[in-house]
Amino acid sequence: MPTGRTLFEKIWEEHAIEAFGEPTLLYIDLHLVHEVTSPQAFESLRLNGRGVRRPERTLATADHNVPTDPISTPVSDPVSRRQLEALEENCEEFGITVFPRGHENQGIVHVIGPELGVTQPGMTIVCGDSHTSTHGAFGALAFGIGTSEVEHVLATQTLPQQKAKSMAVTLEGNVRPGVSAKDIALAIVGTLGTGGGAGHVIEYRGEAIRDLSMEGRMTVCNMSIEAGARAGLVAVDDTTIEYLRTRPSVPQGDEFETAAQRWRTFVSDDDARFDSEIVLHAEDIVPSITWGTNPAQVVSLDGVIPSPEGMDDPDEKSTTERSLAYMGLTPGTPVRSIPIDVVFIGSCTNSRIEDLRVAASLARGRHVAEGVRALVVPGSHRVKRQAEDEGLNEIFLDAGFEWREPGCSMCLGMNPDQLGAEMRCASTSNRNFEGRQGRGGRTHLVSPAVAAASAVMGRFASPEELS
Amino acid sequence: MKPVRVVEGRAVPLERSDVDTDQIIPSDWLKRVERTGFGRGLFSEWRDDPSFVLNRPDFVGASVLIAGPRFGIGSSREHAVWALMDYGFEAIIAPSFGDIFVNNSSKQGLVIVVLGLADVDELTALIKEDPTRLVVVDVDAQRVEVPEAGFQRHFEIDPMTRERLINGWDDIGLTLLREPAITAFEATEQAPSLEGIFDDAGHVR
Numbered sequence: 096m097p098t099g100r101t102l103f104e105k106i107w108e109e110h111a112i113e114a115f116g117e118p119t120l121l122y123i124d125l126h127l128v129h130e131v132t133s134p135q136a137f138e139s140l141r142l143n144g145r146g147v148r149r150p151e152r153t154l155a156t157a158d159h160n161v162p163t164d165p166i167s168t169p170v171s172d173p174v175s176r177r178q179l180e181a182l183e184e185n186c187e188e189f190g191i192t193v194f195p196r197g198h199e200n201q202g203i204v205h206v207i208g209p210e211l212g213v214t215q216p217g218m219t220i221v222c223g224d225s226h227t228s229t230h231g232a233f234g235a236l237a238f239g240i241g242t243s244e245v246e247h248v249l250a251t252q253t254l255p256q257q258k259a260k261s262m263a264v265t266l267e268g269n270v271r272p273g274v275s276a277k278d279i280a281l282a283i284v285g286t287l288g289t290g291g292g293a294g295h296v297i298e299y300r301g302e303a304i305r306d307l308s309m310e311g312r313m314t315v316c317n318m319s320i321e322a323g324a325r326a327g328l329v330a331v332d333d334t335t336i337e338y339l340r341t342r343p344s345v346p347q348g349d350e351f352e353t354a355a356q357r358w359r360t361f362v363s364d365d366d367a368r369f370d371s372e373i374v375l376h377a378e379d380i381v382p383s384i385t386w387g388t389n390p391a392q393v394v395s396l397d398g399v400i401p402s403p404e405g406m407d408d409p410d411e412k413s414t415t416e417r418s419l420a421y422m423g424l425t426p427g428t429p430v431r432s433i434p435i436d437v438v439f440i441g442s443c444t445n446s447r448i449e450d451l452r453v454a455a456s457l458a459r460g461r462h463v464a465e466g467v468r469a470l471v472v473p474g475s476h477r478v479k480r481q482a483e484d485e486g487l488n489e490i491f492l493d494a495g496f497e498w499r500e501p502g503c504s505m506c507l508g509m510n511p512d513q514l515g516a517e518m519r520c521a522s523t524s525n526r527n528f529e530g531r532q533g534r535g536g537r538t539h540l541v542s543p544a545v546a547a548a549s550a551v552m553g554r555f556a557s558p559e560e561l562s
Numbered sequence: 563m564k565p566v567r568v569v570e571g572r573a574v575p576l577e578r579s580d581v582d583t584d585q586i587i588p589s590d591w592l593k594r595v596e597r598t599g600f601g602r603g604l605f606s607e608w609r610d611d612p613s614f615v616l617n618r619p620d621f622v623g624a625s626v627l628i629a630g631p632r633f634g635i636g637s638s639r640e641h642a643v644w645a646l647m648d649y650g651f652e653a654i655i656a657p658s659f660g661d662i663f664v665n666n667s668s669k670q671g672l673v674i675v676v677l678g679l680a681d682v683d684e685l686t687a688l689i690k691e692d693p694t695r696l697v698v699v700d701v702d703a704q705r706v707e708v709p710e711a712g713f714q715r716h717f718e719i720d721p722m723t724r725e726r727l728i729n730g731w732d733d734i735g736l737t738l739l740r741e742p743a744i745t746a747f748e749a750t751e752q753a754p755s756l757e758g759i760f761d762d763a764g765h766v767r
Contacts, residue, residue: 122751131593134595135597172593225636241638242641244666250738251734253737290632323661346754508590509592530584
């Protein structure tokens with residue numbers, strides 16, 4: 096008796112150029128490119144006399160390096176400037192559409208793909224960036240690749256791939272009020288650990304996932320890589336179709352309905368079998384932060400900093416001790432008592448309009464605590480314009496937040512937005528690795544709501560604490 | 563890439579788990595457009611500490627790195643592989659690795675060896691006991707050895723990666739041999755391209 100197929104298997108089989116043999120040669124529908132992981136790939140194409148096979152399936156934007164100062168300010172770092180120029184030159188030479196700094200469509204690669212509607216269900220999407228898993232929210236198989244693979248896709252529009260295993264992560268029930276998509280993502284990473292998803296493509300299922308907006312689903316899929324997974328997926332439903340309907344790159348009118356009909360097939364069959372399944376109870380998820388130096392080190396906002404005492408696993412114990420030392424934290428300290436220096440609202444995890452609306456609703460009529468620097472970095476120029484149309488920029492500026500130009504910014508500190516040594520940051524980004532936001536900087540991953548509330552209180556806080 | 567059949571050299575025990583690619587090469591190094599010279603940035607934040615293992619004279623010139631579970635997680639930056647190789651490492655031994663890091667390593671000829679945690683701990687202890695001990699990673703035979711200490715373990719590697727390492731095959735060259743199949747596939751491709759969506763200046767038409 097034939098069994099049903101998972102969403103992952105459907106996309107995989109539709110893109111396997113030759114069904115037999117390992118690894119499978121997979122066709123790539125959309126290749127997103129940015130300035131950091133592409134220059135060496137273009138250079139190698141030139142050295143080998145190779146071209147770009149399908150420039151019309153390739154789209155480039157500047158994001159990792161761009162300063163978030165006003166566009167009129169030149170890029171002061173000559174090395175960054177050279178890399179940004181190289182992206183434009185390479186795209187010009189190979190006929191690829193590119194959105195340089197300041198372009199109306201420019202922004203973080205994982206924000207612009209969905210908002211332009213170039214990310215579509217059932218596609219295979221790659222980018223030289225591990226957070227490419229974000230696009231899986233649309234029922235697309237999307238994963239990060241290295242520079243050699245970027246070159247491979249540029250030259251052949253394909254990738255030889257070992258087929259990953261499938262994992263279902265099901266959230267049963269509903270989340271409680273005040274629990275955000277970011278809290279769901281942190282709960283999943285905290286449960287799976289940094290390696291729990293290795294070798295797998297995760298499909299997020301269940302009522303609590305269905306209830307999420309596309310922005311929320313993108314936040315959850317975005318952090319799949321923090322659990323070690325190759326990709327994250329959410330099945331297509333009405334929410335997906337309605338989000339896409341108004342996007343500039345999708346077909347219009349009857350053609351949209353025809354496309355939507357096909358997109359709706361990108362769901363797992365009822366009798367599909369996964370290689371592994373994990374069930375979480377959505378009502379158990381609480382607003383959370385990371386306390387350590389990997390994204391699985393998660394604690395409730397109501398909790399205390401954990402202690403290595405009594406840990407049986409020597410590896411876990413030494414990792415905990417190292418993380419505590421780096422973070423400058425003492426076990427047993429209540430999370431809500433820890434003061435912060437910086438708040439960063441941005442990144443491919445949480446810089447979309449919905450994230451900014453939540454943060455602005457809490458900032459309205461209040462003020463950033465004395466001594467705290469708070470930055471809001473919209474994910475793209477489109478997000479920025481929309482936020483400004485809604486007056487969110489005024490709310491942030493009145494409350495003492497900085498309103499910056501779009502880019503990856505302080506998520507990874509490649510531009511001048513960096514933490515100083517021992518500065519403690521409440522960040523809506525995705526990685527709390529040592530030095531990630533600046534050498535010696537201490538990153539705590541939080542939701543936009545917790546970030547905004549913490550900015551006002553000057554310590555980790557949740558919205559209900561605000562008067 | 564250059565063929566790699568056997569890696570033979572001294573080893574460095576890192577004794578850390580969850581070493582992410584931000585640690586291997588910090589983002590400040592990612593602004594460069596070259597593919598060489600990243601060795602100086604390898605573990606750069608840790609190398610400021612004089613007691614860090616790579617700073618100890620015993621371990622200068624080692625070509626095998628021994629690490630804890632989940633080495634190379636996080637960012638997809640291939641620069642991590644370039645930095646390790648530019649520094650002089652030719653093989654990494656650990657109980658588990660980040661998926662993208664493994665892919666990137668296979669494209670550059672950096673040999674990835676997965677051994678069980680107990681075996682990695684034993685190997686670490688052998689090297690700490692005597693850092694001059696030679697470690698042999700035989701890709702062809704799928705075997706790790708410390709001949710002087712009688713340590714010998716088999717490791718798994720997927721057959722295609724093994725073939726590519728041994729022969730130094732160029733992935734793109736191999737794929738281009740299948741060009742007719744790609745062209746045939748494209749004739750049936752359902753997902754739309756970006757053709758006609760943006761004008762020459764990148765604005766939506």
